[in-house]
Amino acid sequence: MGKETSLSDDHNPIYQDIARFRAIIFDALLKPHDMTMSQGWVLVHLVRENGLRQADLAARLEIATVTTSKLIDRLEARGYVERRSDPEDRRSNRIYATGQAKELVKVMTRTIFEVDKIANEGISDAELATTLTVLHRMRDNLKTAIARR
Template sequence: MAPDLNWELRLGFLVHDVSRLRRRVVDRALKPLGVTRSQWWVLAFLSRSDGMSQVALADELDLGKVALGQLIDRLEKTGFVSRRPDEEDRRVKRIYLTKRSHALIAQIRDNVSVTEKEILERIDEADLKATVRALRGMKENLLTMTGDNEDVEDSDAA
């Protein structure tokens, strides 16, 4: 077998595969809560930055404004979020978590915590720390390359 000269490309596929499989496993863990991936992803982002504008949230989630608008409509109908006009610019809609969503977010965090422990079991702590350092370094480089001013600290979405 020929030596693998393209490990950088394989690293990209590996990171993508791990992310995709993690989402699938987390989806399964959250299914009993009756929440979809799109819904828990929105709630997770808002739990870190409640009151984001709908446009900023769409950018963060890499979703179109219309698709996010429909998702927010569904979350609003179920009582998990509310839309309010921005105090300075009434054209801007801000999205806020409701009291009802806080209980769900706590359940989501509990379920994800259990799932994360299962995902990480049998992996040496030193390896995990090195992986986190490497991924944070990659994230910092990517943010610099894209010109984003986002905080480099890893924020646990869910």
């Protein structure tokens, strides 16, 4: 690249804005279900692969184990997940999504498509494909840089 290019030329970081705006809309759409995007991602991971260890769940969500534990506490209190002792290691727990969680993930999936429809309005399929390719590469570049530290 010849000149330095920033995706925050107007001093508003576009990635953070997009993530924040998506979260605001997502949370608003899920408010009737008393669910936040962060809590929802826990459920999505567990519905995909039920019985993850708390530490593995934290790694997949790329958040601290303490944060994961707090999310699980809230979800468990509302009947969406249950903790069970890990039969291979009694010091750790495995987390299981309940039937109630599986139903909510269906609602969340519809909500994700609704948020995507709002965000992608006026953008062609080709533009979206190129954007995703570039964003995946950027994410991979950043993860590689973090791993080197």
